[in-house]
Amino acid sequence: MKVLELGSGAFRPQRGVQGGSAPLALSFSSLSVSYGSSAVLRDVSLSVAAGECVGLVGESGCGKSTAAFAALRALPRAGRMTGGSIHIAGQDVLALGAAGLRQLWATRVSMVYQDPSRALNPTLTVGAQVMEAFTVIGAANPRARAEAMLAKVQIAAPARIMAAYPHELSGGMQQRVVIAMALAKDPALLILDEPTTGLDATVEAEVLDLVDALRRESGTAVLLISHNLPMVGRMCDRIGVLYAGTLVEEGPAADVLARPSHPYTARLLRCLPQGGQRKQDGLLQTIPGQLPPPGSRHVACVFAARCDAVQEVCRTTPPPMRDVAGHRALCHFTPPFPLAGDQLAPAAQDAVSADPVLRVEHVCKTYRPPGGGTIRAVSDISFTLAAGETLGLVGESGSGKTTLARLLLGLVAPDPGGRILLDGAVMAPSVKARSRVHRRAVQIVFQHPDSALNRAHTVRHILRRPLRHLARLSGGALAARLSALADGVRLGPAHLAMRPRALSGGLKQRVAIARAFAGGPRVVICDEPTSALDVSVQAAILNLLADLQRREQVSYVFISHDLNVVRYLADRIAVMYLGRIMEIGPAEAVIAGPHHPYTAALLSAVPSLADGARIRLEGEIPSASAVPSGCVFHTRCPRKIGVVCETEEPVLLPDVVHAYRCHIPVAEL
Secondary structure, eight states: OOOOOOOTTTSOOOOOOOOTTOOOSEEEEEEEEEETTEEEEEEEEEEEOTTOEEEEEOSTTSSHHHHHHHHTTOOOTTEEEEEEEEEETTEEGGGOOHHHHHHHHHHTEEEEOSOHHHHSOTTSOHHHHHHHHHHHTTOSSHHHHHHHHHHHTTOSSHHHHHTSOGGGSOHHHHHHHHHHHHHTTOOSEEEEESTTTTOOHHHHHHHHHHHHHHHHHHOOEEEEEOSOHHHHHHHOSEEEEEETTEEEEEEEHHHHHHSOOSHHHHHHHHTSOOTTOOGGGOOOOOOOSOOOOTTOOOSSOTTGGGOTTOOHHHHHSOOOEEEETTEEEEOSSOSOOOOGGGGOOOOOOOOOOSSEEEEEEEEEEEEOOTTSOOEEEEEEEEEEEETTOEEEEEOOTTSSHHHHHHHHHTSSOOOTTOEEEETTEEOOSSGGGSOHHHHHHEEEEOSOHHHHSOTTSOHHHHHHHHHHHTSOOOHHHHHHHHHHHHHHTTOOHHHHTSOGGGSOHHHHHHHHHHHHHTTOOSEEEEESTTTTSOHHHHHHHHHHHHHHHHHHOOEEEEEOSOHHHHHHHOSEEEEEETTEEEEEEEHHHHHHSOOSHHHHHHHHTSTTTOOSSOOOOOSOOOOTTSOOSSSTTTTTOTTOOSHHHHHOOOOOOTTOSSEEOOSSOGGGO
């Protein structure tokens, strides 16, 4: 049974690692960690050889980041190691004193965190921070070394970037700076904790290619923590799968992803859209139930409560770690496993209405910063959105997707001449001037529910507010609608009494979705709603969005960097670059036969969609304050055909089912 389909470039041949008597770069042996009295890692054994990349995957809360912090002996104050050993480059980490531990951190190991903006000091220039990494290890001429390292991580004009502050750089550029700092000491071990979450497909591919090239050059070992399974498959030699603090499977990446030997691994993989699956084809597979809370006692198999293949022996006897098909799996049984999700029926999908509920006409947005000049964030955007339709909005960071979302919401006003119409009626440019009907008609689900939900209030209070102010409900009608709303997003009575801090990431996003639907919206803007979620929670949220759309006939503008997710949920896809729509058309047509070179490059950078060699884009996306003449993509286009690309801007033809903005005729694409 084929579980995961990846492109021809997704799995690389397993690389040779340094053998002989050289010590392992990282070794856990029977490692156990607790927070207070709650066990969060149990008897974990894993190693990373010099020059090897090992991935650590699993749902949020499985203990992946705890394992990384344990390796550095940098656990939070409540954390303590209760058993086992840790060795880095032959050194016993647990035996080191304070001075030895500082020396280890300074010279042998580096860590790159999920959010580069939090790893960089906003009050210091990039140069000062990169130079400090060299100064700490006593390197001579730190400025020259810093510039050379920035150039090594493919940053153009490193001297200019040295003088910049972190907020002046894109997310991808910030991550390259953090990687440069991490590599300054030529570490024996590099730990990457969700290093590409929030990055678009092209920047993610560039960052991972950079890490891969540098580890092959220097022999640095890499421990990669991620919930992006296709990306892990593309990068790693071996994969370890954690569940509830227990290592349940470990082996070569290609074998684990293609032939999983533990039911949990198989379930994780089945949460991904399979073989181009779309919402019309059926619900995504999910993993029933919830992770056991930290500190739960497990007398037998840790996964038994959620396993489709569970037998009585699984509930009474601890499973052995078996050697199966070249890798290890903690299970009483061997594949194939019976998976109940195989019998899921396709979800019924109502036909998309032909009449547009939303019409956007020639919308532009120009900013004029205090220092002078202009920034054209959005340029001449026009499209329609039918009732019950999803428009996927994709493109690199800085392409104008979020600005367009803010224009639709009325958080910023468009330039004169542009219009946004709902059911044929022009909406006021500013949300403050919009009628209550228009305010309730367009709502948003944000990327990070933590930032969007008031942590001081209960879930019940959070949902009651839009029901009162937008739906104008009260008394029994409000209580009935609140109950129906909670049921619709699978929130129980106990959840309504909780505050956001007591909820998991998936439950918080369900609250955010319920709040967006409380007023009975016609259009919901989903701004990266699943990017920070693991694959099982992501599948549940996508199923929820598809089900709500079918029942409510609501329309979505779905913004995402994950083209697999967009392919599943979207009916049409619009590709943006420098504030312009470069291509728009039916989702399957855009995915299967992209017309614009930029779209082709985006698709080629996605592991599970790459059908051949990756199309590499040179350089950064230009600034919106200095837009290139002619075709705005010509400075990076691998198919530039001549002077016409530099002097004449191509036109996006209106009223064309699959339109694109390029001088190359469709017959030559």
